[in-house]
Amino acid sequence: MAAQLTLQAPTALPPQELAPYLERLWGEDLQHSSGAATFTLVVYEPSWLQQHLIRTGRVKASLTGLLERELIQAAKTAVPELGLPLSTAVMDQRLAWELGQQPGDDPLEDLRGQFVDAAISAHMPRRLITLAPTLDSGRPLESLVAAYCPLPEERGGGPACGDVVVLRGGRGSMKEALPLVLPLVPADLPCWVWWNSSLDEAPDLLEALAPPPRRLVVDSSLGQPRRCIDLLVERIDAGQAVNDLNWLRLRTWRESLAMVFDPPARRNALEHVVQLDIDVEGDHPLKGLLLAAWLADRLGWHLVDSYRVDESPGAAPGTGGQMGGGIGAEFQRTDGTSVQFRLMPVPVGSPKLHPGALVGLRLICAPEGRPPLCVILCSESGGCMRLEAGGMASMELAEDVVPLPNESEEMEMARLLGGGHDTTNPLLATAAVLAARLLPD
Amino acid sequence: MGAVLTNPLRVGLRQERVIPPQCLVIFGASGDLTHRKLIPALFELFRQRRLPSEFAVVGCARRPWTDDEFRSRMAEALADVIAEHRTAWEQFAAGLFYEPADLSDPATIVRLGERLDGIDRNRATRGNRTFYLSVSPAFYGSGTRALAAAGLLADSERSRVVIEKPFGTDYASAQELNRIVLSCAKESQIFRIDHYLGKETVQNILVLRFANTIFEPIWNRNYIANVQITAAETVGVEERAGYYETSGALRDMVQNHLTQILALTAMEPPGRFDAEAIRNEKAKVLQAARLANDHEPWTCCVRGQYTAGGSSSRPIAGYRQEPGVNPNSTTETYVATKLFVDNWRWQGVPFYLRTGKRLPKRLSEVVLTFRQAPVSLFDAAGGAPTPNQLILRIQPDEGADIRFEVKAPGSGMRSRPVDMAFSYDESFGEPSDEGYVRLLADAMLGDPTLFTRSDEVEAAWRLYTPLLELMEEAPWQLPVYSYEARTWGPAAADNMLAGDDLVWRRP
Numbered sequence: 009m010a011a012q013l014t015l016q017a018p019t020a021l022p023p024q025e026l027a028p029y030l031e032r033l034w035g036e037d038l039q040h041s042s043g044a045a046t047f048t049l050v051v052y053e054p055s056w057l058q059q060h061l062i063r064t065g066r067v068k069a070s071l072t073g074l075l076e077r078e079l080i081q082a083a084k085t086a087v088p089e090l091g092l093p094l095s096t097a098v099m100d101q102r103l104a105w106e107l108g109q110q111p112g113d114d115p116l117e118d119l120r121g122q123f124v125d126a127a128i129s130a131h132m133p134r135r136l137i138t139l140a141p142t143l144d145s146g147r148p149l150e151s152l153v154a155a156y157c158p159l160p161e162e163r164g165g166g167p168a169c170g171d172v173v174v175l176r177g178g179r180g181s182m183k184e185a186l187p188l189v190l191p192l193v194p195a196d197l198p199c200w201v202w203w204n205s206s207l208d209e210a211p212d213l214l215e216a217l218a219p220p221p222r223r224l225v226v227d228s229s230l231g232q233p234r235r236c237i238d239l240l241v242e243r244i245d246a247g248q249a250v251n252d253l254n255w256l257r258l259r260t261w262r263e264s265l266a267m268v269f270d271p272p273a274r275r276n277a278l279e280h281v282v283q284l285d286i287d288v289e290g291d292h293p294l295k296g297l298l299l300a301a302w303l304a305d306r307l308g309w310h311l312v313d314s315y316r317v318d319e320s321p322g323a324a325p326g327t328g329g330q331m332g333g334g335i336g337a338e339f340q341r342t343d344g345t346s347v348q349f350r351l352m353p354v355p356v357g358s359p360k361l362h363p364g365a366l367v368g369l370r371l372i373c374a375p376e377g378r379p380p381l382c383v384i385l386c387s388e389s390g391g392c393m394r395l396e397a398g399g400m401a402s403m404e405l406a407e408d409v410v411p412l413p414n415e416s417e418e419m420e421m422a423r424l425l426g427g428g429h430d431t432t433n434p435l436l437a438t439a440a441v442l443a444a445r446l447l448p449d
Numbered sequence: 450m451g452a453v454l455t456n457p458l459r460v461g462l463r464q465e466r467v468i469p470p471q472c473l474v475i476f477g478a479s480g481d482l483t484h485r486k487l488i489p490a491l492f493e494l495f496r497q498r499r500l501p502s503e504f505a506v507v508g509c510a511r512r513p514w515t516d517d518e519f520r521s522r523m524a525e526a527l528a529d530v531i532a533e534h535r536t537a538w539e540q541f542a543a544g545l546f547y548e549p550a551d552l553s554d555p556a557t558i559v560r561l562g563e564r565l566d567g568i569d570r571n572r573a574t575r576g577n578r579t580f581y582l583s584v585s586p587a588f589y590g591s592g593t594r595a596l597a598a599a600g601l602l603a604d605s606e607r608s609r610v611v612i613e614k615p616f617g618t619d620y621a622s623a624q625e626l627n628r629i630v631l632s633c634a635k636e637s638q639i640f641r642i643d644h645y646l647g648k649e650t651v652q653n654i655l656v657l658r659f660a661n662t663i664f665e666p667i668w669n670r671n672y673i674a675n676v677q678i679t680a681a682e683t684v685g686v687e688e689r690a691g692y693y694e695t696s697g698a699l700r701d702m703v704q705n706h707l708t709q710i711l712a713l714t715a716m717e718p719p720g721r722f723d724a725e726a727i728r729n730e731k732a733k734v735l736q737a738a739r740l741a742n743d744h745e746p747w748t749c750c751v752r753g754q755y756t757a758g759g760s761s762s763r764p765i766a767g768y769r770q771e772p773g774v775n776p777n778s779t780t781e782t783y784v785a786t787k788l789f790v791d792n793w794r795w796q797g798v799p800f801y802l803r804t805g806k807r808l809p810k811r812l813s814e815v816v817l818t819f820r821q822a823p824v825s826l827f828d829a830a831g832g833a834p835t836p837n838q839l840i841l842r843i844q845p846d847e848g849a850d851i852r853f854e855v856k857a858p859g860s861g862m863r864s865r866p867v868d869m870a871f872s873y874d875e876s877f878g879e880p881s882d883e884g885y886v887r888l889l890a891d892a893m894l895g896d897p898t899l900f901t902r903s904d905e906v907e908a909a910w911r912l913y914t915p916l917l918e919l920m921e922e923a924p925w926q927l928p929v930y931s932y933e934a935r936t937w938g939p940a941a942a943d944n945m946l947a948g949d950d951l952v953w954r955r956p
Contacts, residue, residue, distance in 0.1 A: 045607075196575075262462060265458055266458035266459050269458055270456055270878060271875055271878065273875075278456075278458070306460065426466055427465070427466055428466060428469060429467050430467070430502070431498070435460075435462075
């Protein structure tokens with residue numbers, strides 16, 4: 009289990025007493041502490057999946073908000089039992105929804121906001137505000153507060169401390185929480201808002217919680233793809249610093265592809281790409297589209313057209329509709345040559361946690377006067393066989409297996425906090441715009 | 450690097466840490482280092498989007514420049530770079546300021562503090578300050594005191610001091626300097642810079658050793674016969690005669706750069722990759738190091754000085770003929786020394802360090818020579834099998850080679866050595882950042898991993914104390930042999946290795 013951030017149980021207070029209490033805490037009780045001059049982290053943490061797994065008795069655990077191993081295992085077990093396709097990712101909203109239809113009323117010890125991954129607490133958030141909606145939509149708003157000091161071994165000791173605020177209640181009460189949150193965000197420190205849930209959920213709350221210049225962190229693999237990509241583009245266009253965990257999880261793929269072309273002898277091949285194929289798990293195409301868009305942007309390709317593709321190569325006969333179709337597109341290189349792109353959903357027996365994880369990538373380059381080069385990257389779990397088919401063996405092959413990062417959301421989040429960037433990554437900014445155009449309506 | 454195209458897929462791939470709001474104060478801003486290294490490094494960080502918008506550089510020196518004059522002088526020095534990035538320079542230069550200040554005049558430091566408060570307000574730098582002492586070493590102690598007296602180091606979380614080399618001139622002076630600076634600030638605030646540690650290939654020693662499983666099992670006295678560390682320069686003393694005459698190669702190169710490379714090569718694996726764990730291991734190995742013969746230190750060190758050389762069409766002046774050099778100077782421009790590291794890993798393995806000016810090539814490398822195969826089964830082309838070597842090339846042509854025996858083609862079973870080569874250029878094809886880019890960023894991030902701690906510096910000085918004492922008290926025992934410019938140093942250095950049945954590598 010992750011480290012508990014607060015050594016003492018948080019104090020429950022009436023919501024209106026929150027701000028005066030914190031003022032008193034820092035003014036009198038902690039007067040010898042300077043407080044960490046770091047940042048505020050506001051987390052919207054509904055953890056619906058975890059709540060349902062515990063409520064239905066599939067897991068006996070406290071609700072910390074973290075997706076721990078036994079929760080993941082229970083979720084995977086639930087997928088076939090609930091009649092969902094085996095390719096359903098643990099974080100797929102359909103799983104939480106199906107679990108929500110199941111009976112059960114096991115008690116739930118709600119510790120959200122009090123357990124923080126050590127990777128995040130090592131950055132010493134000055135204030136950590138967790139909004140924790142409960143399954144009982146009519147539950148009134150509760151507020152809890154505690155001060156914390158990281159243990160010395162976490163980062164060199166020192167008097168810097170922060171505080172933890174938890175606002176918990178039914179969905180309706182989350183709106184009541186908003187006026188409480190705003191005055192709690194110190195104006196002189198950066199503020200990150202982590203929407204740790206589907207982007208289909210509570211758009212009004214997201215809008216109110218994360219106005220610019222707060223730095224927004226979302227996960228575009230969670231939610232309806234069009235809504236996710238449009239929200240990314242809209243926020244980026246508005247000049248907000250946006251980070252997308254789905255994009256960050258592409259890191260190993262971008263790094264692996266770049267590595268193929270690091271040797272100067274291979275560079276020239278990048279100017280002669282004629283085909284790009286990407287396979288993804290399940291029917292959430294955004295991650296694959298972001299990767300294609302990044303590549304197209306880096307190589308200066310111009311998008312000519314994008315369209316739906318009906319064929320579903322991985323589907324067994326008679327189940328073609330289950331995976332849905334793919335996406336095709338045509339790009340034009342800077343020299344006017346056409347580049348064909350296909351993104352296809354493929355079924356997998358053991359999906360990763362997030363919908364739309366990458367299974368494989370194939371890039372075919374046809375330099376003049378030289379044999380074609382075929383680059384195939386595949387995930388550790390997916391294998392390369394589908395992309396190796398079709399006569400690729402006659403080309404110069406550059407194959408590699410992309411390692412699974414095997415990192416939690418919290419690790420990704422910690423990396424973001426550690427990076428400290430106050431603008432959107434320009435690669436994401438351009439890739440998101442192009443990915444939005446690649447996704448057919 | 451030549452004209453290799455940038456890998457377009459690499460652009461922006463590295464997500465480096467952004468430096469927090471910061472004001473960097475450079476003392477010695479009118480000096481060479483500022484416009485040659487520091488401002489270019491900062492501009493590079495700016496172009497890499499690693500500097501926050503809340504950032505300022507305040508140049509300080511005695512000259513009565515204005516902000517605009519400082520900006521235009523820096524622009525002149527960086528004209529070539531700016532030509533390609535004019536807009537970026539204009540944005541960057543808006544954060545450059547200048548304040549006349551003299552570290553020996555407390556009133557000017559107090560005034561500087563007031564100016565910094567104003568910059569904090571205007572540029573939102575939040576009181577995070579890094580003071581870079583690019584001044585004469587004579588001012589390191591008094592300068593730190595002046596900063597402390599003006600209250601500029603009071604906040605140990607937000608203020609830091611970067612101190613250039615040389616940190617002291619011997620063990621006693623390094624101890625004294627440490628005592629002074631640590632009376633003014635905590636160790637965590639002091640960043641003793643050694644620009645060699647900013648080099649990608651020096652850091653690669655750690656990665657090569659501790660990210661692979663094939664090297665560490667043989668990285669010890671059971672397999673390694675000797676280690677040679679070389680830092681050769683083709684240039685002479687250039688414009689640094691004034692400094693060099695009081696320093697010499699031992700203080701200028703061996704005590705810091707070469708000894709740091711020795712520490713990285715010989716240290717034990719740290720438990721984790723953090724500053725203290727790494728610096729603990731480096732300090733331990735330096736404390737275990739000693740001259741090969743403590744009782745007769747003259748037997749394990751050779752000093753040299755270059756004389757005129759070159760060709761008739763391109764003659765090279767000898768050291769004593771260089772401008773600013775005493776015609777009777779006995780300052781060494783070459784040093785070779787032999788050390789041992791008294792611990793379980795390295796007992797009995799000699800480490801040979803050499804550095805010199807006006808040598809035939811500019812290069813730095815670490816060469817680990819492995820023990821001979823116990824039985825020679827094959828007829829070796831060279832008479833006997835060549836010992837395996839691992840060569841870590843630090844500069845130029847950065848990379849690594851492994852030398853091993855293979856069967857020479859033909860009907861017999863003759864063996865001959867071949868090299869298996871890794872080249873940064875061929876594998877990555879992109880130049881790495883200047884050392885100062887990395888080190889300045891780390892200092893402003895408060896990451897001391899690549900900076901030397903007080904105990905490391907003292908251990909490094911203590912290691913060479915017998916030689917420094919000899920040079921001071923009985924210089925005839927450590928004579929300065931002459932060597933012709935553009936040769937590999939004096940014959941005495943070859944003789945030192947010949948005594949161990951070894952030769953210096955001729956790279």
